Amino acid sequence: MPLARAFSVALVGVRGHLIEVEADIANGLPATILVGLPDTALREARDRIRAAIVNSGESWPNSKITVGLSPAALPKRGSGFDLAIAVAILAADDSLPLTAPVGKMFLAELGLDGRLRPVPGVLPAVVAAEPDSDTVVVAAQNAAEAALVPGVRVVAASTLAEVIMWLRGGPPPTPPAPQAPPDAPAPALAMAKKLDLSEVLGQVEARMAVEICAAGGHHLSLLGPPGAGKTMLAERLPTILPRLEGTAAIEVTSIHSVAEALKPGEGLVTVPPFCAPHHTSSKAAIVGGGSGLIRPGAASLAHRGILFLDEAPEFSRDVLDALRQPLESGEVAIARATAQARFPARFTLVLAANPCPCARTAMPGGSGCRCSPAARRRYLGRLSGPLMDRVDVKVVLQPVSRRDMLYDREFAESSAVVAERVAAARERSAARLAGTPWRLNAEVPGAQLRRAFHPQAGSMKPLERVMELGQVSARGADKIIRVAWSLADLAGRDRPGVDEVGLAIGLWLGVAQ
Amino acid sequence: MNAKDVLGRAGEQAAVSYLEGCGFRILDRNWRSADGEIDIVAVERHTLVVCEVKTRTGTRFGTPLDAVGRAKQARLRRLAAQWLAAHGIRFDQIRIDVLGLLRDGADGFTIDHVRGVG
Numbered sequence: 032m033p034l035a036r037a038f039s040v041a042l043v044g045v046r047g048h049l050i051e052v053e054a055d056i057a058n059g060l061p062a063t064i065l066v067g068l069p070d071t072a073l074r075e076a077r078d079r080i081r082a083a084i085v086n087s088g089e090s091w092p093n094s095k096i097t098v099g100l101s102p103a104a105l106p107k108r109g110s111g112f113d114l115a116i117a118v119a120i121l122a123a124d125d126s127l128p129l130t131a132p133v134g135k136m137f138l139a140e141l142g143l144d145g146r147l148r149p150v151p152g153v154l155p156a157v158v159a160a161e162p163d164s165d166t167v168v169v170a171a172q173n174a175a176e177a178a179l180v181p182g183v184r185v186v187a188a189s190t191l192a193e194v195i196m197w198l199r200g201g202p203p204p205t206p207p208a209p210q211a212p213p214d215a216p217a218p219a220l221a222m223a224k225k226l227d228l229s230e231v232l233g234q235v236e237a238r239m240a241v242e243i244c245a246a247g248g249h250h251l252s253l254l255g256p257p258g259a260g261k262t263m264l265a266e267r268l269p270t271i272l273p274r275l276e277g278t279a280a281i282e283v284t285s286i287h288s289v290a291e292a293l294k295p296g297e298g299l300v301t302v303p304p305f306c307a308p309h310h311t312s313s314k315a316a317i318v319g320g321g322s323g324l325i326r327p328g329a330a331s332l333a334h335r336g337i338l339f340l341d342e343a344p345e346f347s348r349d350v351l352d353a354l355r356q357p358l359e360s361g362e363v364a365i366a367r368a369t370a371q372a373r374f375p376a377r378f379t380l381v382l383a384a385n386p387c388p389c390a391r392t393a394m395p396g397g398s399g400c401r402c403s404p405a406a407r408r409r410y411l412g413r414l415s416g417p418l419m420d421r422v423d424v425k426v427v428l429q430p431v432s433r434r435d436m437l438y439d440r441e442f443a444e445s446s447a448v449v450a451e452r453v454a455a456a457r458e459r460s461a462a463r464l465a466g467t468p469w470r471l472n473a474e475v476p477g478a479q480l481r482r483a484f485h486p487q488a489g490s491m492k493p494l495e496r497v498m499e500l501g502q503v504s505a506r507g508a509d510k511i512i513r514v515a516w517s518l519a520d521l522a523g524r525d526r527p528g529v530d531e532v533g534l535a536i537g538l539w540l541g542v543a544q
Numbered sequence: 545m546n547a548k549d550v551l552g553r554a555g556e557q558a559a560v561s562y563l564e565g566c567g568f569r570i571l572d573r574n575w576r577s578a579d580g581e582i583d584i585v586a587v588e589r590h591t592l593v594v595c596e597v598k599t600r601t602g603t604r605f606g607t608p609l610d611a612v613g614r615a616k617q618a619r620l621r622r623l624a625a626q627w628l629a630a631h632g633i634r635f636d637q638i639r640i641d642v643l644g645l646l647r648d649g650a651d652g653f654t655i656d657h658v659r660g661v662g
Contacts, residue, residue: 060617060642060661061609093607093656 033057035122037132038164039115040156041100041107044325044365044372045285047152047159049136051101052112054119059095065116067100070108079110079141080117087145087192092124106370108324110140111150114168117141117191118198131198135186136164139173145191149173155285157183168194176288179281179299228267229443231260233431238264240426240538242449245271246456247517248471249510250358250380250421252343252414254541255428261383265307265339268381270446272303272336273454279335282375286334290327304336306378310345318353318363318376325365325372330357333378343382344413351418354380358421361474377474382422384414423473423510425541456520472516477509486515487528494532502540511535555599555645556583558653562643568593577626580619585627592635594624599645599653608644609656617661 033056040047063077085091098116100107115137121127138156140148149172157167157180166184169177174187186203188194193204231238237253241264244251253261275283284300287293293300308317308329315321319328330338338354340346357363361377387407389400402410419425461470463484469475475484494511497503503511514535515527522531545553560570563586571592572585584595596616598608620640628635644656 058658060612060658061607093609094658 033123035119035127035129035132037115037119037122038136038160039112039138040136040159041105041112042152042155042289043105043370044374045152045155045282045289045327046373047156048102048105049160049163050105050107050112050115052115052119053099053101054116054123055097055099056092056120056123057095057097061093061095063096063098065098065100067103068106069100070106072110073107073112076110076113076116076141079143080113080120082143083113083141083145083191084117084121086143087190087195089121089126089195090124092120096120096123109150110148111138111152111156113141114139114147114191114194118194121195127195127198128200134163134165136160136167137194138167138177139170139188141191147171147188147190147194151291152285152289153177154179154281154288157185158281158285175298176284176293179284226267226270226446228271228446228449231263231267232439232443233435234260234264234428235439235442237426237428238443238449240424241268242271242453243514243517243521243538244268244379244381244424245449245453246472246521247423247460247513248379248473249423249514249517250382250473252382252384252419252422252425252541253428254384254386254411254426256430257385259428259430261428262339262341265337265341265381265383266305267446268337268339268379269303269305271450271453273450273457274301275299275303275335276301283335286327286331286374290332292332304333305339306330306333306336307339307341310340310342312346312350314347314350314353317350318357318365319372319374320365325367325370327374328363330354330376330378331363331374334375336378337381338378339381339383341383343384344410346413348413348415351413352415355417355421358418379473380422382414384411386411420504420506421510423514424538426538427541452521455523456517459520459523460516472513472520475513477506480509480512484516485526486512486532487526490515490527490529490532493529493536497536497540503536507539511539514538551599551601551647552597554651555647555653556597558645559595559597559643559655560584562655562657563595572627575623575627577623577630579622579626582620582623582627587635588639590635591637591639592624592628592633593639593641594620594627595641595643596620597643597645599647601647603646607656608646609642609658612642612644612661 035054037052039050039052041050065074065077081091118132118137122129122132140150142148147170149170153169153173153176157177160167161180161183166186167177168186171187171189174185177185188204197203255261280299280301287300306329317328318330319326357376363374363376365372387402388410389402460472464470494508498508515531518531518534519527568586568588570586575582582594583597586593598611600608624638639660642658642661645653648654
């Protein structure tokens with residue numbers, strides 16, 4: 032039979048599309064033609080696959096081979112189609128039973144020697160293939176990641192020859208037991224275990240603000256002199272967040288898989304990610320992009336976790352303002368001439384900034400700063416109004432004295448204790464939001480917030496006053512109500528009262544001390 | 545004569561015998577123009593067939609068919625037009641065939657005949 036089919040998956044962003052690979056062997060001079068919008072790496076597959084098939088001890092058909100990838104209009108990139116193309120060609124050449132590839136999905140790059148190599152993005156690809164294929168064939172190194180999707184049989188092989196034997200009716204390949212990951216433990220995980228909120232001494236209000244943000248998913252800005260503990264606080268935020276579960280964990284792992292940020296042997300990502308891009312990062316590095324292959328940026332890598340911008344005024348204004356869209360919609364849409372990719376980006380933003388460029392303002396004694404008032408304004412002015420308007424909780428940190436630290440040592444709670452309160456508060460909000468697509472207070476749209484959830488009678492008085500004074504925008508008012516709900520959840524109240532609304536206003540304005 | 549030319553001659557002779565056996569009428573052999581050479585010009589029913597014969601002793605450097613690339617196909621098309629112009633004949637159909645010959649044993653050849661390559 033001169034025509035055969037196999038299946039693979041193309042990724043656009045983190046969405047997989049099933050790709051039908053057809054191979055046709057026709058009379059004619061030997062040539063291999065690849066059609067269906069392949070990119071350079073894919074067009075090179077012709078030579079890779081030929082070498083891999085010949086070096087696996089099979090014969091290469093000595094005639095005209097046409098390989099079609101459909102849907103043809105979808106741009107296809109990378110080397111993950113190699114195995115599917117090789118299997119289709121061999122089946123078309125009668126080297127394999129024609130029905131052997133039916134119902135199977137192939138996803139691996141081929142080495143010239145016929146070895147199967149791992150490819151990025153296996154998890155989202157298997158998720159996309161799951162409704163149509165009962166079996167996926169991947170390289171041994173990708174086996175653990177593919178197995179995260181329930182209901183799919185994963186066949187892991189290390190060479191093309193093993194796959195061919197299996198498709199001819201032989202036993203399924205048994206790859207060597209996965210090598211124990213190198214001794215160095217996964218750094219992020221190890222760090223998350225070691226860090227503890229109780230190490231941040233003397234910053235009682237800031238620790239409380241961090242707790243509120245963790246409970247409701249609110250964005251946070253920390254303004255304070257160097258050494259006050261801004262970075263320490265932000266780094267410890269993941270330690271009080273609940274672990275990721277179910278679809279959230281699959282989403283996060285998928286993004287990290289596409290970005291090739293998964294460590295080998297690491298299964299599902301369950302620790303909320305913490306992403307701290309450097310302030311020289313470009314817009315594409317933060318929101319995602321790139322020519323050709325569209326890659327997720329830091330905002331997506333921080334999905335369901337923390338995006339920490341240290342020295343926030345040092346970021347270019349472009350970069351900061353590009354974050355406004357994901358802050359509103361929870362996803363990044365990147366359009367290119369050939370495709371549009373969407374990456375989820377529902378992160379908690381944490382900004383840290385010094386009060387002025389020289390950062391000596393608040394040194395004990397209050398002297399030392401030589402910045403003019405204009406310079407200070409300019410410095411903080413780089414954080415544009417619209418961006419700061421989206422930050423729910425603003426905290427001004429004071430330098431910590433030795434006495435504060437000694438005193439606070441007895442009261443600083445450990446991450447475990449705070450995490451319990453956060454988990455309880457999240458449960459309360461999740462129970463209230465049951466039946467809606469939202470789970471955190473910060474996610475509830477303003478209209479819904481005003482319609483379905485009412486604070487205690489009379490508790491909105493202080494909010495009405497600051498709005499009349501023009502200190503709070505309409506969006507700010509919604510944010511204040513959301514934070515007030517988080518405060519009520521933390522306190523175990525059914526609805527926010529005057530106290531909660533008042534405190535939320537203070538946190539929003541950045542004057543709560 | 546070089547060994548490769550001896551092989552080429554022997555291969556072309558074998559190709560001619562094979563084509564005659566298939567019912568082709570041979571019109572011309574080794575016709576040359578400034579652009580190159582046509583190995584065999586033949587007629588099958590009402591079709592003019594321009595044949596390229598490629599002979600090899602082994603496949604270490606690829607099969608004989610591998611050696612006929614795009615450039616060679618284009619040249620054969622050009623040569624076919626030149627041959628027709630030079631002889632003032634018209635045909636309804638014109639075709640280019642490639643015969644890949646691989647020597648097996650002393651004098652025998654395995655013939656791979658690909659019809660209508662371009």
